[in-house]
Structure formats: C-alpha cells, structure tokens
Amino acid sequence: MSNISAISHKEIRSYFYSPVAYILISFFLLITGWFFGTNLFLVNEATMRNIFSVVPLIFIFFIPAITMRTIAEEKRSGTIELLCTTPVTETQIVLGKFFASLVLLVAAILSTLVYVIILAILGSPDGGIILAGYIGLILMGAAYSAIGIFSSTISQNQIVAFIISFFIIIILFLLDKFLYFIPIWLGSILQYISIDFHFQNIARGVIDSRDIIYYLSIVFIFLFFACKSLYKRKYLSA
Numbered sequence: 001m002s003n004i005s006a007i008s009h010k011e012i013r014s015y016f017y018s019p020v021a022y023i024l025i026s027f028f029l030l031i032t033g034w035f036f037g038t039n040l041f042l043v044n045e046a047t048m049r050n051i052f053s054v055v056p057l058i059f060i061f062f063i064p065a066i067t068m069r070t071i072a073e074e075k076r077s078g079t080i081e082l083l084c085t086t087p088v089t090e091t092q093i094v095l096g097k098f099f100a101s102l103v104l105l106v107a108a109i110l111s112t113l114v115y116v117i118i119l120a121i122l123g124s125p126d127g128g129i130i131l132a133g134y135i136g137l138i139l140m141g142a143a144y145s146a147i148g149i150f151s152s153t154i155s156q157n158q159i160v161a162f163i164i165s166f167f168i169i170i171i172l173f174l175l176d177k178f179l180y181f182i183p184i185w186l187g188s189i190l191q192y193i194s195i196d197f198h199f200q201n202i203a204r205g206v207i208d209s210r211d212i213i214y215y216l217s218i219v220f221i222f223l224f225f226a227c228k229s230l231y232k233r234k235y236l237s238a
Contacts, residue, residue, distance in 0.1 A: 007096025067148025136202030
C-alpha cells in the first residue's frame, strides 16, 4: 500500500507542481461555466441539469488528456524500466497512476461546486439529485480513467494513447444511441454496456447497485488489462 501511495503522490506532484492541472481545470471550468451561465442568464433557469448533461461529453476529451502521459511518458523516457526493476509490482504502478489521475479528476469535478452554491443562493435546489449527479460523474470518470491508463500502457506515444482511449470511450458512450436500428435482443445488451446509460440512471437521483457494479467492473477490467500489458512488457524485456 505504501508503494501505491508513493507513486500516487509523485504523480500528483507532477500534476500540481506544473501548469498541467491548472490549465486542465481552468479549461474544464470555462466550458462548464459557459453552459451554466447561458442557462442561468438567457433561459432564466437555475439548475445543474445542463452541467450533468455536458460534463460526460467533456470527459471524453478531458480524461484521455489527463491519463495519456501516465505510463506512455514513462515508457518514452525509459524510466518505466527503472521503475519496474524496483520492488514495485505492476499492479502497484497501475493503481498508483490510477489514483493520482482520479485525484485530479475529482478536483476538477468539485470545482463546479461553486455552481451549487450559486443555486443555493438563488433558490432551493434538490440536494439529492445533485449529490447523485456528482456520484455519477465520479464513477464515470473513474471508468474513463481506467480506460485511459490501459491505453497509456500499450503505447509510448502520448498522442496515440489519447486516440486509443478516446475511441474506446466514445464507442462505449454511444452504444445506447442507436438502439432503434438494431434488434431488441441486441439492443438490451448494448444498452447495458453503454456508459452513458448508467450515468443517466444515476443522474435522475436513483443510485442502483447495478449501475455502481457496472462502473466498478469497467474499472477492474481495464486496470487488469493495464497490469497484464505492463507485465508482458516486463517479461519481454527481461
């Protein structure tokens, strides 16, 4: 556990001791703020609904940008070999990188609490739905981060890692958008696999164990693949 913590702290410092974290969070706030302000001043409606609608789309680009360098950069610079020769397992490396990216992601999500404060000043927002929406965003972000970490293990080029994770995420996101064009039996399967389907369930204020299990399963599967990818590299280079 101490190895995971050490790797996470090192990665978090690399985020926040450089402009990377601040640029990404500022960009994230700029986009969400525009949608929140537009809805508030032009439509005259104070709600978090539009934020919870647009953030999953932002995540498709935002999270691959966070995770693309996690392991790909280590491989490009050659430090991954040094890291793998230390008494640290592949699982600890992957988990350390994953938790670090999750910290940055949660920091970005929590920065939008300023909108909740504004809503509380202007009216009486439904706290239960807002809380469920934030839980859904964190779960979705964790799943996307796991996909990004896996993509970063199979390439030493950050741009390639970004593209791979982007396409995996966009496919999982769009699976339930074409149900009218496919057979019902296949549609129910694709709907369950769709990441956005489970988020929409949670965003309505209903936290179902099936949705939580789905996201945790996505996280486990892709982190498992990431560990196997690192192990294979270590075995081949031995």
